[in-house]
Amino acid sequence: MTLLLLGGTGEARQIAARLQGQDAVISLAGATRTPEAQPLPTRIGGFGGVSGFKTYLQDAGITAVLDATHPFAHRITARTAEVCHARQLPYVQFLRPGWQPEPGDNWIEILSEQEAAAHIPQGSIVFLGTGRQTLERFANLTGREVICRQIDPPDGPFPFPGGRYLVGRPPFSVADEIALFQKLGVDFLVVKNAGGAPSRTKLTAARQLGISVLMIARPPQGDWPIVDTVEGALGWVQAL
Structure with missing residues (x-):
């Protein structure tokens, strides 16, 4: 068996570490310029459709695919599942559970980035924890100050007026996020419901500061096998 592990998440790296010594390769999309070293042989970049x-x-010679990409990489996941089904290759998606609001949270669920403008008053300071790949979808946030945090330094100007980049590499502690949000005077936090404990610190900070959160809902899932724990993913591999 030769396993292809589609990575890009912290859990994918955990899975890769547990698969050391097995016939497996991890593939990263190359979303960051200097990705973290992986415990498995690694390929970086897209496949070309x-x-x-x-x-x-x-x-x-891939004989099975474990998809542990980001929960919002739904186009990659759908394509992968479709191709594997057509080729009769074993396939499973690792999909960590989404975040759920806790007492004191002030969340508004939205279905797309474009909906954010309907909930954010003019003059507000908006912190985007959504990354740069979908940044242009927030172009209708005119009249607000928009701050987009990303890992790599920008390679061009901000795509619309009234915004700026903030470079930062995770992990960020709750204390880090509280100090940052206070310094910036953040009124609204916008995030995708990616799930995962490390990234939840910004939500805890928002709750403690009374900042409203716009939570972008996950895209609908297709009809393919899904596991939601690292152990479940490893068990699937072991059963092949």
Whole structure:
């Protein structure tokens, strides 16, 4: 068996560490310029669409795929599941549970980035914890100060007026986030419901500071196998 592990999440790295010594390779999309070293042989970059992915599976002799990409990488996941089904390759998605509000949280669930403007008054200071890949979808936040945090330094100007980048590499503690939000005077926090304990610190900080959170709901899942724990993913591999 040759396993392809689609990574990009902290859990993917945990899975990779447990698979050391097995016939497996981890693939990263290359979303960051200097990705963290991985415990498995690593390939970085896209596959070149469906045809490129099929070619890679064939050339690399892949016999099973474990998809541990970001919960919002739904296009990659749907494509991968479809190709694996057509080729009769075992496939499973690791999907960590989403965040749930706790007492004291002030969350508003929205379905898309464009909906945020309807809930944020003019003059507000908005902190985006959504990354740069979907940043242009917030272009209708005119009249607000928009701060987008990203890991890598920007390679161009902010895509719309009234915004700026803030460079920072996780993890961030609750104390770090509280100090940052107070310094910036944040009124609204916008995040995707990615789930996971490390990234929840910004939500805890928002709760403690009374900051409103716009929570972008996850895209709907398809009809493919899903596990929601690292142990479940490893058990799937062991059962192959």
